[in-house]
Amino acid sequence: MNTLPKPLARVIESFEKLPGVGPKTAQRLAFYLLHVPQEELEDFADNLSNLKKNTVLCTICKNVAEKDPCPICSNPSRNQSIICVVEEPTDVISIERTGKFNGVYHVLHGAIDPLNNIGPDEIYIDDLLKRLRNATVPVAEIILANNPNMEGEATSMYIQKQLSGISGQLKQKVMVTRLAHGLPVGSDIEYADEVTLSRALEGRREY
């Protein structure tokens, strides 16, 4: 590998640090960029360097945004009394893409994961509770949209417990809901795992 020019080696190294990018992919991307106009490389470089400089976390919902509060929290046509709790900003994008939700969000930035030393204090759970206590518009519903895995379930359970703990301090009873579990659309029953299929049976609805 002593034949690799340093500028190339450095770009390969940068790509290798990205999640899911191995040495082969990093090399392929770096060599591809050799054929790209310098202008485009500078654009790419500027975009990277400005990524964090020009973004903030919304103080209300903790989503990544250009302005604080974020466009969703400051949108008067969104229903401020329904808060959808998600793990990551990307989850907000996914839910927004459905066009079926007109409430607001709360981004936890992670899930409780004791194996990786992430406890309730490492994610924005306390901020959610504070937000409920201080809400000017009383909150009617909290949708727990955590990921349907071990860490997500643990986080939902923890939040639910905390919510019932502070229910006395709130102006209004808060309904806590969670997303439906069942068969993904377009899937095949034959290949569904038992847990998903059990949940689909339990949650069956009249036709």
Added chain:
Amino acid sequence: MNTLPKPLARVIESFEKLPGVGPKTAQRLAFYLLHVPQEELEDFADNLSNLKKNTVLCTICKNVAEKDPCPICSNPSRNQSIICVVEEPTDVISIERTGKFNGVYHVLHGAIDPLNNIGPDEIYIDDLLKRLRNATVPVAEIILANNPNMEGEATSMYIQKQLSGISGQLKQKVMVTRLAHGLPVGSDIEYADEVTLSRALEGRREY
């Protein structure tokens, strides 16, 4: 998608331009970079912006290098009379990694591919012929290490024809060889395609 902050959208766009990176991966990478220290982002940006500024094509072998001539062409312990012709600079890295080749290279930067409007003049074939004619050390062997696919085969055949055309102008007869075709090591005969298996049979060697 109107909720996506512009600095994020721009980074996603930059990643999406890379080959093999789809919108989902681009989004994942951009959001990952939000958690990376600003310093590391600046490093990444600098590496991209310097990639082409600090590299040149070696005038002898057309490989990407920091200096001209490249370290391989200017290495007195490499055998200048054996030239291995490859399609891409990454192929040089792969062959160097074997540690079995002590000659020099010629990088074509592509293969003849009429469907994509790449003819012999779009890649460095003429430079190879010129290099042979003007060689101070007479060239004894040309190894055609083009990719074993349609475009690579077409390119090899074209080069071979050109070489026999100029053979009268050279100081010495040049032997033209190509890489062996056969079963990849660690593979399974059951899953080998017919062409590979035929080549493996044709090229069988005494044990």
